[in-house]
């Protein structure tokens with residue numbers, strides 16, 4: 001039985017704690033829905049800390065490999081996962097305020113999540129990976145086994161993933 005790690009996120013951040021481990025892709029059901037098959041294993045590290053203003057945050061790193069389904073030939077394609085994400089911990093009121101400000105032009109440097117005394121680490125990892133996946137993955141043209149001609153559309157990316165990357169790299 002695979003033990004799901006939980007953390008008290010504010011305590012974790014305030015005390016600079018760190019957790020790392022490996023999780024088989026097969027243990028992440030929501031992610032699995034987006035994949036071609038359950039092969040693959042992901043390594044993760046979550047570090048707690050405070051930013052320069054003393055606000056609590058989690059630095060999340062995920063590396064590994066999973067297999068997406070090519071939208072052109074419908075065969076499996078290797079997809080390397082390399083994610084480094086900083087997440088600010090907020091209370092509900094702050095999160096609501098952020099939501100209201102989405103159209104206000106105020107750019108947030110990092111994503112925020114609700115501070116949780118019983119944060120499901122795997123659920124958090126799963127969410128971040130899902131946000132990063134391309135919505136219509138395709139092999140490189142030379143590597144694709146599709147024999148049809150004509151489908152030369154540019155790879156479409158999940159617009160939310162692009163937005164998230166922009167925000168995270170700001």
Ligand SMILES: [Zn+2]
Pocket residue numbers: 070071072073074075138139143144145146
């Ligand atoms: Zn293909």
